[in-house]
Amino acid sequence: MTNDGTMIGRICHIEAALPDGQRFNEAMTNEERRSYENLILLCGDHHTIIDDNPNKYTIEKLRRLKNDHEKARSAVANTLKIRSAEQMEIWEELAFSEVRDLRPALMGRSLGPADAAACPELAETAILLRDLEAAYSTRLAGVPGAGKSVCVMQVAYILKQRGWHVLRARNPAVGRLPFLTSEASVLYIVDDAHLTPAHVLNMAEQATGPNAWLLTTFNTAHSQIDAPGTTHIDPKRAVRTIANKLRAQRATTLEIVSKADTSVGDRPFEESLERRIDAAEKADVPWQFCFILGGGWTRADAIASSAISVGADSVLAAIAARQIASRDEQATRTEIDQIVQCLELDPEAVDQTITWLIKHRLISGRGDLRTPHQRFAAVLLRQLLKHAAEAKNTQALEAVINAVIGDDCYPLIGLRNLLQELRFGIGNWRFHWFVKQQHREMLVSRCWAQRSEEERNHACLLLCELECYFDDWLANIINDDGAKLTRWINDASGQSAYGTGYLLGQLSLKDEGLAKKVTSRVDLTSLAKKLSDVTPDQVYAMTELVSNVARSDWDTWNKNFIDLLDKDKLRSLASNWPDDAYLSSFANLCAHLTYHDQPFGLELVMIFTTGVAHRLRADPVGSFHEMDDIFWHALRLHDPLGIYVGKKRATGQMKEVGKRIAKTWSIDDLAAKISRCQMRDMQSAAGLLLLIRKVDQKRFTQIVKQLDWNIIEATLEPHLDDLFHDADVFLSVCGMVASAQRAVSLILKRHQDKITILTPRLAYTAPDFSDKFVEMGGLIGVSTSHHFYWDWAAILLARWAKDRPDLIDSFLAPHISNAATRLSQKHASWYEEAILFLRLVQQLNRKRFEEILSLIDAETAEVGWTNALRGKTSAQHTVAYLIHFSLKRSDALGSAARRLRQFFPKSSVPPEKLLKEFK
Incomplete structure (x- = not known):
């Protein structure tokens, strides 16, 4: 029927009524032709479409269409019986035809039938089914968000698979719940049944039977959950x-x-x-x-905007700030009222705001006024502050922040966290200026009044956090020449060691003289005894304190402190390091002691690594990462920043210790574990391989040869279109072995359609593939819009000059403009690494070299070249080289080059060796 009630449906015949009709069956009687079984209701359009396509719409297909429609729409199976209007007003049928994944749940959306199969089945689902089968009705109770809706949908989904109909009450607050009078099996669902009058619910439960089951849900705040047959959902078990x-x-x-x-x-x-x-x-x-x-906090910006639009921002900011300051303690309405009382808000308005926050699941409930997570509270608070600052209307939120910070009921570490969030801010916005001077001064006084180890630790961290809150930080936090800090250092034996050491380190950066005064009064004998007696949970904190004390007076430390240590106790600690203690803690101690007493430090490294060898074998890549202080600073064998060179490089003894550690891992097992490492672990895997290569080349080669490249390929495949630096380095390290080079080349070849830019490392590691890649017009990524990798460009140029000179022009062409842009910069640092690349281009492809010169912006280049000629030797050489080849140019660059030659007659002349061609 149309909307105005006109009947447009047609009673049609599946097998035609007359001989000239479609699908006519001579064997049928006229009675059979007009029987219900041979009739189908169609609109005029579809009647025509079906009769015009008899091959597509066969008799069997039409009967199936009719049957399926009846099953879907009938209250009683295989009939056209429909529900009464009254019943349809009360119940709605749930269909489970659509299936969704977990994304709606993760985004906080309401869940329904489409989500039943996506969510893991809860334990209560089986319990509810058992109770329904036994008693025909059951009740499910739980706190809001406990998983009741999902559990009910899972029960309904299972019954739907068994052929049951599923009806849900449109509104639980009704005067009656009439069931269908049919032979069909129906599950009736009433959500929020605590809103249903008790007598109505009781009557409905009493009307259930083998073909009519009733499942109801309740919030645990309501009394009806005490009725017999109630299942209480365990939210923690559901989680x-x-x-x-x-x-x-x-x-x-x-x-x-x-x-x-x-x-x-x-x-x-x-x-x-x-x-x-x-x-x-x-x-x-x-x-x-x-x-x-x-990651609900990623949607904090939109949530903040919504809160502002309904006037909930002040209350929500108070809730978030309190949650951070209290370290996630539950909050009552009274506690939130105390924070916002300075705003003189209407209590009824606050109550409406809380109702809105609960409805949108931004807080847990009326008995627990917290956001879902501290991380969300922090991001949300910063978003609210940003919106207020942009609107130049920060008074209310300033008052809220100061109400929290000015309340001494909050722990110091919580206040430190809140101050840190204000300092970090968001984008270009910072909010430390919100905090009033009186509250800053109060915090300083409160910090120095602490007595316990834990609170002193937190006090020191808070004092450090206040650095950006005072114009003269030291003058505001220390007014006794550091006497109290010295006492705290001498008293530190556990938790406070980290905080006092950190504060001392910050102090030494601001006033080295004052730091020396503090450390000169430290009792070294007592400190040495504490370090000797340290427990595993105290090692890291005590090492940080000792390191910062040592920093102020290195000579005294080396002469006196090391001799005061009880080395046997430290040896015992190293050999008995607990399995549940961090490897990084003792690694930090080893690195520190190696600086002052290298033989003893290396001895501890050997004892320690022998004792934890089983942990190294179980997780070699993770252990290598966690023990970075040993491999980098104690042994100097893994030096990613290149700080241990010359006299500081690894000694023979260090290499020997490294070689002994490397033997901890069997070749087969290490190769298998490295093969299975995730993308995020590839940098550590590369570092571990390089460490082994430095101390045992043969072992390194054997490990790389046994890597499982099928597993590695599966890990890399989703990322080959934008390969991350760490994976790039890992493959290049493996490529130091010929078999790995071939394996990498094959991987790249199999996935070449995904690769738009080939990294320079991979171009070098997989030469066969990179040659074909360039031949096909592929781009080698030696430059970006912000950078030029001069060293890699030179390395690849040198390789192609030797093996494939015909590829040089194709390789260079996409990068000429970028090279000219980098050589037009004003800062001298842009010129420090370019000389080798320029020499190679000038020798191998003079046309491209001249193109680079022609594209240089002479005006800005003259500024940059001037700075370079006054800077480091490497930058001088690059610019002198450019000037040499620009002097005879008739353009603006030539004029600039001649002026610079006049102003810098010596430094603008390149050394003779730079003008010689490579052989």
Whole structure:
């Protein structure tokens, strides 16, 4: 029928009524032709379409269409019986035809039938089914967000698969719940049944039977949950169930979560899925779990805007600031009222705001006025502050911030965290200026009044945080010539060692003389005894304190302190390091002691690595990363910044220790574990391989030869179109072995359609592939819009000059403009590494060299070249070389070159050796 009630449907025949009709069956009687079984209701359009396409719309297909439609629309199976208007006003039928993944749950959306299969099945689902089968009705109770809706949908989905109809009450607050009078099996669902009058619910439960089951849900704040047959959902168990299931299907989970929060992934600097699930598993209820897993804080900007639009920003800011300052303690309405009382808000308006926040799941509930997660509270607070600052209307939020900071009920570490969030700000906005002078001074006084180890530690960290809150930080935090800080250092034996050491380190950066006064009064004998007696949980903190004390008076430290140590106790600690203690803590101690007493430090390294050899074998890449202080600063064998050169380079003894550590790993096992490492671990894997190469070349070669390139390829495949630096380095390290070069080339060849830019390292590592890549017009990424990798460009030029000179022009062409832009910069640093590249281009392709000169911006280049000629020798040589070949030019660059030659007659002349051609 049309909207105005005109009947446009037609009663049609499946097998025609007359001989000239479609699908006529001579064997049928006229009675059979007009029987219900041979009739189908169609609109005029589809009647024509069907009769015009008899081959497509066969008799069998038409009967199937009719049957399927009846099943979907009938209250009683295989009939056209429909529900009464009254029933349709009360119930709605749920269809489970659509299936969604977890993204709606992660985004905080309402869940329905389409989400039943996506969510891991909860334990209560089986319990509810069992109770329904036994008693025909059951009740499910739980706190808001505990997973009741998902659990109910899972029960309904299972019954739907068994052929049941599923009806849900449109509104639980009704005067009656009439069931269908039919033979069909129906599951009736009433959500929020605490809104249903008790007598109506009781009558409905009493009307259930074998074909009519009733499932109702309640919030635990209501009395009806005490009725017999009530199942109470365990939200923490539900969280664990969901977490375990998602861990078990890692690939699928990662794909979904990374779409909700792009910071989660396997690449370096991305948060690991495992870490995010671990954090989410601490949630109290499933909706909070989903919020954390999906990175709800990434949507804080939109949430802040919504809160501002309804006037909820001040209350929400108070809740967030308190949550940070209290370190996630539960908050009551009274506590929030105390914070916002300075704003003189109407209590009814505050109550409406809290109702809105609960409805939008921005806080847990009326009994717990916290946001779903501290991380969300921090990001949300900064967003609210930014919006207020942009609107130049910060008075209310300033008052809220100062109300929290001025309240001494909050722990110092919580206040430090809040101050840190204000200092970090967001974008270009900083909010430390919100905090009043009186509150800053109060915090300083409160810090120095602390007595316990833990509170002194927090006090020192807070005092350091105040550095940007005072114009003259030292004068405001220290007025006793450092006497109290000295006493705290002498008293430190545990937690406060880190804080006092950190404060001393910050102090030494500001006033070295004052720092020396503090350390000159430190009792070295007592400090040496504390370090000798240190426990595993205290090692890191005590090492940081000792390091900062040593920094102020190095000579005294070397002469006196090391001799005061009880080395046997430290040897014992090294050999008995607990399995649950951080490897990095003792590695830090080894690095520090090696600076002052190298033989003893290296001895501790050997004892320690022998004692934890089983941990190194179990997780070689992770252990290498965690023990970075040993491999970098104690042994100097892994030196990514190149600081240990010349006299500081690794000694023979250091290499010998490294070689003995390398033998901890069997070749087969290490190769297998490195093959399975994730993208984020490839930098550490490369570092570990380079360490082994430095101390045992043969072992390195054997390990690389046994790598499983099928596994490595599977890990790299999703990222080959934009290969991250760490993976690039890993492949280039492996490429030091010929077999790995071939393996890398084959991987690149198999996925060449994904590669738009080939990294310089891979071009060098896989020469066969890179040659063909350039031949086909591919781009080698030696330059970007912001940088030029002069060294890599020179290396590749030298290789092609030797093996494939015909590729040089194709390689250079895309980078000529970028090279000219970099050589037109005003800062001298741009010219420090370019000389080798320029010499090679000038010799190998003079046309491209002249093109570079022609594209240089003479006006800005003259400024930059002037700075370079006054700077480092390497920059001088580059510019002198450019001037030499520009002097005879008749353009603006030639004029600039001649002026510079006049102003810098010596430094603008390149050394003779730079003008000689390479052989």
